[in-house]
Amino acid sequence: MTHLKRFLPVLDWGKHYDRATATSDLVAAIVVTIMLIPQSLAYALLAGLPAEVGLYASILPLVAYAIFGTSRALAVGPVAVVSLMTASAVGEFARQGTPEYLGAAIVLAFLSGLVLIVMGVLRLGFLANLLSHPVISGFITASGLLIAASQLKHVFGIPANGHTLYEILLSLGRQLDDLSWITLCLGASTTAFLFWVRKGLKQRLLGLGFKPFSADLLTKAGPVGAVAVTTLLSATLDLSERGVRVVGDIPSGLPMPQIPPFDSELWLALAGPALLISVIGFVESVSVAQTLAAKKRQRIDPDQELIGLGASNIASAVSGGYPVTGGFARSVVNFDAGAATPAAGAFTAVGIAFATLFLTPLLTYLPQATLAATIIVAVLSLVDFGAVKRTFIYSKSDFAAMAATILVTLLFGVEAGVITGVSLSIALHLYRNSRPHMAIVGIVPGTEHFRNVERHNVVTGDRVLTIRVDESLFFANTRFLEDRIHALVAERPDIEHVVLMCPAVNEIDASALESLEEINHRLSDAGVCFHLSEVKGPVMDRLQRTDFLDHLSGQVFLSQYDALSELDPLSAHISESRTPKKRAQSNVWAGPEI
Structure with a gap:
């Protein structure tokens, strides 16, 4: 039984589950669901996929992690960095908007799941230590800048493309003559509003006499409010006829289980990107999980986390989604909202499923600029220039690795940045140990x-x-x-x-x-x-x-x-x-x- 509990942590925490715990998990699930709906839609578009795919990737993966994961607060689903890496990897083999593109994204999720499970069975969780924190921080900072830049085309209402910062900015500059002022006003005001919600709304509500929980809930619901208001404006004023791009029809209903398409050449070509996405996703996820577990004197098992994340990715592929991992922002929200067990994730999945069944028709007129603003505000919180300064002061060698990772990611793309980061982490480790004090x-x-x-x-x-x-x-x-x-x-x-x-x-x-x-x-x-x-x-x-x-x-x-x-x-x-x-x-x- 003990051996079985290692692979099925649900058997451990599930036997102590009671009404009070269920209440805590349910409240946390409501808060996370409110936050996750606009994020899922936005990250799917960032990955170059239809908006509903983000919802599909937020249902079964949460259930799978609740069964196999060890963190009590980790919330699994689409995240910005993995979405960007998915777009970069899949874009090499198919054009966005085609069935082949979606099929390749599903295969990528399935392969990532297999890689993570194999690593977990072989107890390779220690490999996360090969990526130094300065390198990870540098990669995430560069990815945040790259993602924010990639969303400016939706805020400006102009077509643009590119996988590097130079390509994106050059493409934007060439298309500025086609700028949509209505879209810009909508996107800029939404971005400003979301920044204000993130920075100042909670304190304002507390000053008005709101209880901390209510103030926190309303703050987390800020993106939902932005979606509702801009969608209503778009539908009422018929902004789609004035050049404002909207999400369009989103199919209602839950996805039918499917087997990822098998194409040996495609699978072999995506094996490398799947490995990179698996490593980055695992490092991000386990870092968040360990931080939150320490606050409650709990522990996680990195090897079992590999299996939990692997099962989540396979569940995402089976349900028509794309690669997922544990998200920092939503996991912190889940923790702060009182999540006591992984069952909170399962309850969140029920909420996302409800939205997929009944709320998607309401999102037809949702401006893409609103989703872009949601992404920009979320990813810029990951940009930490202070860490760059602190690293420079403390260790010049770590700073060199960090700076190289940032520059390579910005100038050559996320895959090159990941490879550079991993290579530099290993090289620095070997160099330091080869010259002992x-x-x-x-x-x-x-x-x-x-x-x-x-x-x-x-x-x-x-x-x-x-x-x-x-x-x-x-x-x-x-x-x-x-x-x-x-x-x-x-x-x-x-x-x-x-x-x-x-x-x-x-x-x-x-x-x-x-x-x-x-x-x-x-x-x-x-x-x-x-x-x-x-x-x-x-x-x-x-x-x-x-x-x-x-x-x-x-x-x-x-x-x-x-x-x-x-x-x-x-x-x-x-x-x-x-x-x-x-x-x-x-x-x-x-x-x-x-």
């Missing part, structure tokens, strides 16, 4: 502590060279370790002992073991003994399974103080002879060790 250390007078000679006033002798390595030893950094030790020894002709201090070494792989053997051999030829100190238990266990310790020219010491006391008693005695006052003056903290 190594410090020559000495003993702090009057203590048994050892610190960096460049940062502290410490005692060192002429006979013993102690080198502390602050990283595990593996194939990527062994050559650096060898070169550094031999260079330091070459600079000190009086050295008789080299001690490699290993308090931060959690692992020594086979390549590193060979390097240690080579270091030991070369130092022995030079008449220098090679020692280890403060080796961790698991690392020592592995060393003892080899003959390395039998050939070691020196010893393995439990502590560095033991090593100094035996190899250089004079330095240890000098340290002990310092007065407490002298020690206090010489051991002033000089900042963190680097």
Whole structure:
């Protein structure tokens, strides 16, 4: 039963489900449904798909996640970044508005689902760690700018295209003569209204005496209000006859289950984009889920999240939708509204299904400019230039990766941006680990502590060279370790002992073991003994399974103080002879060790 609960978390939280929990979930579902209806329509258009496809992608995926997901607050559905990536990927194989385009989007969702499920079964949730936060932040910032730019054509009422920022702006500039002033007024006013709703409506309502829940609900319903008002204006004034583009007829009814069309060439061509969408969607989703879970001292299982998201994408494909993932904004709303279990998502699915059955005829005259305004306001909240500044101040290498991701995404498109981000994340990780920090250390007078000679006033002798390595030893950094030790020894002709201090070494792989053997051999030829100190238990266990310790020219010491006391008693005695006052003056903290 426990094994089954791992793959079906609903069996765990479902047995404790009661009326109070159901009430909390139902209230959260109402709030999220109000928010999700205009978002689903807008994101479908962003993906180049009919508006109703966004609704289809917001029904069965929520039910599937409620069964297989582990987050109590994550709300799954169409999101801006994945919608943009879908348009970019599918646009290579079919023209928007054709059955082939929709079929390719469905295949993309199905393939993404398969990729995520396979990753979950293989327990590959840790792969999310390969994408550094600065790279993810840079990609999302660039995607937000790209998405907002792509929606300007709907706000201006002009035809435009392009997958990069340069192409989009160039296309817009060429079409400005065809600008529709009515559409611009409608789109600009709606955008301004939605920004005001997001920034100031809640505080205004609280100031008028509204209760927090009511004020929050009305704020979240702002986009629905914009849809209702602009649709009414469009229908009353017959704006579609004056050049304002509207959504048009949206089919009523629920989608019939279907099997994604099988075309081996198309499936192979979409496999790469499906993998990229899966990775980005999972990283975004699991980041949100972990943040919200921590607030209630809950936990999520990243491997099971892969399965939950995979099932959601397959459910989306079966119901005629496109790739989905956990959305940041709607998940936060779901959490704040009191969602207690994933059942809130299932209730939201019921609300979306009701809207699909009965409300779609009311959206015929909905201006596309309104949906564009909804997207622009939503995605610009993802743009975080402050993170760019903070990263620049803190780490120049992380900033370089972040800036490169932003520029590549803006200039060459989202797929190139994703590949650049993943490649830079892995490259930075390998680079940093290939050059571990190594410090020559000495003993702090009057203590048994050892610190960096460049940062502290410490005692060192002429006979013993102690080198502390602050990283595990593996194939990527062994050559650096060898070169550094031999260079330091070459600079000190009086050295008789080299001690490699290993308090931060959690692992020594086979390549590193060979390097240690080579270091030991070369130092022995030079008449220098090679020692280890403060080796961790698991690392020592592995060393003892080899003959390395039998050939070691020196010893393995439990502590560095033991090593100094035996190899250089004079330095240890000098340290002990310092007065407490002298020690206090010489051991002033000089900042963190680097």
